[in-house]
Amino acid sequence: MCEHAVIIAGGGPTGLMLGAELKLAGVDVAIIEKRAQKDRVQPGALGLHARTIEVFDQRGIADRLLAEGKPMQVLGFSGVRFDISAFPSRHPYGLALIQKHSERIILNWADEVGVPIIRGVEIIGFTEDASGIAVALRDGRQLRAQYLVGCDGGRSFIRKAAGIAFPGSDPTVSHLLAEARMTSEPECGLRSDAIGTHALSKTEDGKIGILVTERSIEVADPTLDHLREGLIAHYGSDYGIHSPAFITRFTDMTRQAETYRKGRVLLAGDAAHIHYPAGGFGMNLGIQDAVNLGWKLALVVNGAAPHSLLDTYHAERHPVAARMLRYTMATVALSRSDDRTQALSAIVSEIVGMGEPQLVTAGRMSGLDIRYDLGEGHPLLGRRMPDLDLPTAEGQERLYMHLREARPVLLTLGCPGSVDAGLWSDYVRTVHANYDGHEWNLPVTGAVSAPSAVLIRPDGYVAWVGQGTHAGLVEALTAWFGMR
DSSP, rough: EEEEEEEEEOOOOOHHHHHHHHHHTOOEEEEEEEOOSOOSSSSOOEOOOOHHHHHHHHHHHHHHHHHHHHEEOEEEEETTTOOOTSSSSSOOOOEOOHHHHHHHHHHHHHHHOOOOESSOOOOEEEEEEEEEEEEEETTSSSSEEEEEEEOOOOOHHHHHHHHHOOOOEEOEEEEEEEEEEEEOOOOEEEOOOOOOOOEEEEEEEOOOEEEESSSSOOOOOOOHHHHHHHHHHHSSOOTTTEEEEEEEEEEEOOEEESSSETTEEEEGGGGGGEOOOOSSSSHHHHHHHHHHHHHHHHHHHTTSSOOGGHHHHHHHHHHHHHHHHHHHHHOOOOOTOOOOHHHHHHHHHHHHHHHHHHHHHHHHHTTOOOOOOOOOOOOOOOOBBBOEEEEEEEEEGGGGGGGTOOOOOEEESSHHHHHOOOOGTTTEEEOOOOOOOOOEEEEEEEEEEOOOOOEEOOHHHHHHHSSSOOTTHHHHHHHHHHHH
């Protein structure tokens, strides 16, 4: 029986990101991916949000994504487009880059880090005992791990087999998405009718990209016949469609796992939450799930922190996804074409277009205004740390450079040596800067007083703030990184 500290089910962006985070922390991890091929066929998500780009910047690979994507203002809600270019971030924008390309870039990075991926096989069962989990693969192999993480999508086998409830709402609208060839040339473009929105577009290799809103909610796997029926219903012709590269269906079914952890089983990404794709939250939420979970799981399997640290993963990430799911549900509700809904939509658009509501909504949707509940204190506590330009003894440095290894950082802004990580110095990186700014700017919150020291978690969120005193630092180090 082959043993690993952690087994991840699913090699999409969430699983790859989690695998890389664990490998950076020295954890023996393996990803089980049922797709035999490396490259994704379906396009997937259309882009990345600002906070997700920052996360990649923390690990030193944002430039790879930026080189292939197009930075642009992508956020909007209820017909109101948001411009976050004034937000204090190095990346106050979204990145238009379809998932099959971003996933390839993340995969290449995971390969560089050394994450092993077992392809062309799937998990068919697992059994948990006091010391770990025995995992059975379809090809007859048996694996064993301390923890199993389901990153295996909205139909997650891991979630179902673990008996984790997936409450939510059933679909009210259904779409077909496909790429195929056509014998007749269609008129490409976007159109809407009483049923919904439909679109045809030509791809670079001569295929036709197709989006069709279905007349009824379907549950069966989509077929070419379904696609033909949809085209004829809305365009009057199927244009001789043939040779589909893929056909998929998506709906506004909205569900969220009741818990993100049950014993030694954890969930991340679509396995933990599914929703309508409006706003493009899915992949972004999953990547940020992975970065929140990775360092915590590494500390636990390495014996540095208690198992209870994993409970903070659910406590922090479940509310974030729940809030985003409400936005996607509201988007679908406000898009209905009846007079009363359109009247409501007009009022919501007017309100959201106002100064403060627009600022707050954009901050939430971009991920830049996430604040984990770490208790009372400085406004920075629980928020993502800004990527400051720091004048250090080695010269000008960006703060995010010090997060590349997925380790915590203790940033001191007073006299050198005035505060240190003490017993945690082998794990926590201490950075001293001669930073003389009196205020720091945060998205939405605005200017806040500059602290004298900050403890930054590996995921880039602030765990402790010093304001001329070191009170609470040892307690924060112990709570987040275990006893030493």
